[in-house]
Amino acid sequence: MGSRRRSKQSSPLGERLAEEAKSLRELAKTLPPGAQREALLRKARQDEVGAHITEWLTSPGLQPPK
DSSP states (O other): OOOOOOOOOSSOHHHHHHHHHHHHHHHHHTSOSSHHHHHHHHHHHHHHHHHHHHHHHTOTTOOOOO
16 A cells, blocks of 8 residues: 655645635636536636635534534
């Protein structure tokens, strides 16, 4: 078995997902309507949902059961 390479991320997951969603939406604006544009918009929505879920999971209001 080989060893696994680990790297420290420069920014939190939620921020990276939100930034990717923003760039995907900008790229989709430049494309004509069609399957490729819809795929980019779908990926952007998935990234936004992932960012919201990550934000919710890491929020201080979320407490483990006692």
